[in-house]
Amino acid sequence: MHYFKLIFITLFLFPFNSFSQKTGTITGSVSDKLSQEKLAAVSVRLEGTNTIAISDENGLFKLNNITPGTYNLTFSFIGYKPYTEYNLIITTGNVQNILVELEPNSVELKEAEVKVNPFRKSKEVPLSTQTLTSEEIKNNPGGNYDISRVV
Numbered sequence: 001m002h003y004f005k006l007i008f009i010t011l012f013l014f015p016f017n018s019f020s021q022k023t024g025t026i027t028g029s030v031s032d033k034l035s036q037e038k039l040a041a042v043s044v045r046l047e048g049t050n051t052i053a054i055s056d057e058n059g060l061f062k063l064n065n066i067t068p069g070t071y072n073l074t075f076s077f078i079g080y081k082p083y084t085e086y087n088l089i090i091t092t093g094n095v096q097n098i099l100v101e102l103e104p105n106s107v108e109l110k111e112a113e114v115k116v117n118p119f120r121k122s123k124e125v126p127l128s129t130q131t132l133t134s135e136e137i138k139n140n141p142g143g144n145y146d147i148s149r150v151v
Contacts, residue, residue: 024090026063028098030055030075039077039102047072047084066090073098081105 030042038059045052046063048071055061073085080102088096 022068022092023065024068024092025095026066026073026088026090026098027095028061028100029059030061030077030100030102031059032080033101033103036101039080042075042077042102045074045076047074068092075100075102077102079105 026046030039030044031037032039038055038057040055040057040059042055042059042061043052044055044061044063046066049066051063051066053061053063068090071088071090073088074082075084076082081104083100083102085098085100088098090096
């Protein structure tokens with residue numbers, strides 16, 4: 001009977017250990033540091049791997065199936081300074097939750113100076129119009145009913 005229990009434990013319990021979760025997960029949210037507004041479409045990259053996630057319209061992201069270890073997580077978004085969360089420790093079966101606030105990246109531009117060229121000629125040509133009736137063309141001496149001579 002004692003051997004039966006030992007065989008039962010060996011055959012049925014140890015194989016399930018091989019199916020246990022051997023990866024970790026990172027979840028979190030990304031928001032604007034000044035307005036606290038959630039940011040959508042932020043790129044979240046796990047350095048040293050090919051794992052990338054994009055935050056949804058609520059600023060939430062999730063990275064699954066991460067091998068246990070220590071990683072750096074980089075956040076980047078147009079108009080904001082990149083941010084890196086260093087030394088994240090990922091363990092098996094645990095979910096690492098991260099809240100990130102990205103700082104807006106303001107860019108100062110040089111002043112623009114507008115100059116007028118004094119030698120530039122205007123492309124506009126003055127137009128004049130003249131209206132003639134058929135009676136005026138007939139009565140014009142030397143016109144001979146020719147509009148080009150009358151004008």
